[in-house]
Amino acid sequence: IERVHLAAAGTGAAVLGTVGRKLYHYLYETCDENWLNFNAAGLKNDLDRKLYGQHVAAQVILKAVTGFMNNKNPKKPLVLSLHGSTGTGKTFVSQLIAENIYIQGIKSNFVHLFTATAHFPHDAHIDKYKTHLQEWIRGNVSICPRSMFIFDEMDKMHPGLMDSIKPYLDFSDNLDGVSYRQAIFIFLSNAGGEMINEVTVKFWRDGRDREEIQLRDLETELSQSVFSNEGSGLRNSVLIDKKLVDFFVPFLPLEYKHVIQCGLAEMASQGFTPTNIVIKRMADDLIFFPKEERVFSVQGCKLIANKLHFYI
Numbered sequence: 001i002e003r004v005h006l007a008a009a010g011t012g013a014a015v016l017g018t019v020g021r022k023l024y025h026y027l028y029e030t031c032d033e034n035w036l037n038f039n040a041a042g043l044k045n046d047l048d049r050k051l052y053g054q055h056v057a058a059q060v061i062l063k064a065v066t067g068f069m070n071n072k073n074p075k076k077p078l079v080l081s082l083h084g085s086t087g088t089g090k091t092f093v094s095q096l097i098a099e100n101i102y103i104q105g106i107k108s109n110f111v112h113l114f115t116a117t118a119h120f121p122h123d124a125h126i127d128k129y130k131t132h133l134q135e136w137i138r139g140n141v142s143i144c145p146r147s148m149f150i151f152d153e154m155d156k157m158h159p160g161l162m163d164s165i166k167p168y169l170d171f172s173d174n175l176d177g178v179s180y181r182q183a184i185f186i187f188l189s190n191a192g193g194e195m196i197n198e199v200t201v202k203f204w205r206d207g208r209d210r211e212e213i214q215l216r217d218l219e220t221e222l223s224q225s226v227f228s229n230e231g232s233g234l235r236n237s238v239l240i241d242k243k244l245v246d247f248f249v250p251f252l253p254l255e256y257k258h259v260i261q262c263g264l265a266e267m268a269s270q271g272f273t274p275t276n277i278v279i280k281r282m283a284d285d286l287i288f289f290p291k292e293e294r295v296f297s298v299q300g301c302k303l304i305a306n307k308l309h310f311y312i
């Protein structure tokens, strides 16, 4: 009888243990398949339906992220560098990527946003910052190898600071016992934006379709203009010399019709019935270039969320 009791108690404890573990996984985000689940179809769908006017970026990002996430044994972390003028969707796309990898999306404990100017504002403390940044990356990747780091305003980052993250982006088995091969680094910057805008305006002036623009029309010039730009922190950076960036992703300037699409989506997300007249009134008040023809929005879709309530 005692043995039966013991066995029953053992089974009870095991069941409780399983339930406890399940509950723990349910309540607390863990770095495993309970909270990490790459959804390739979801990413494609989001890029097709939610991201407007960025056919080049959508294509590159889908291929890059899907290839990387499906690779069981990547040789280095994925490093994407997103370029374009303000409000064209660089931060937004990073959010879409996060939403299709982490159940918690951009709010996941494994997604980290770093803004050079906000986090490390004083050049004089650069050596201290370097150590902090390296420890921060190392600490986060040792907690979860599938960590995502989004570096905003990369063009304003001190080159020394940028170079200090270089070892983590490279091909290496591990550094101090930590492997970085499953991590994702996304750099955001306005560097190269002007060149991308010029190419897009030229296509438009030549009467060519926006959709005809291909990555190769921008890629070479993009890497040259980004890294030769005097004001760009990316200039002379080891990141480039060592070819640590896997993909340079160009974001085109948005046209009037894309601004309308952004406005309608924003209206819906704020709980209003999307109305063309309202959004058109708002779009008409925005600034467009070239000045005469008013084709491309200077601020992309950036100001829409804030402006909307003036027009409703």
Ligand SMILES: Nc1ncnc2c1ncn2[C@@H]1O[C@H](COP(=O)(O)OP(=O)(O)OP(=O)(O)O)[C@@H](O)[C@H]1O
Residues within 6 Å of the ligand: 050, 051, 052, 053, 054, 084, 085, 086, 087, 088, 089, 090, 091, 092, 093, 188, 189, 190, 254, 262, 300, 301, 302
């Ligand atoms: N191409 C786009 N498709 C759909 N929505 C967009 C697009 N671009 C911008 N938006 C909307 O505008 C908002 C602002 O854009 P976002 O922050 O992604 O711009 P950004 O390119 O990161 O700009 P910045 O260089 O100033 O940081 C987004 O949250 C999104 O709602």
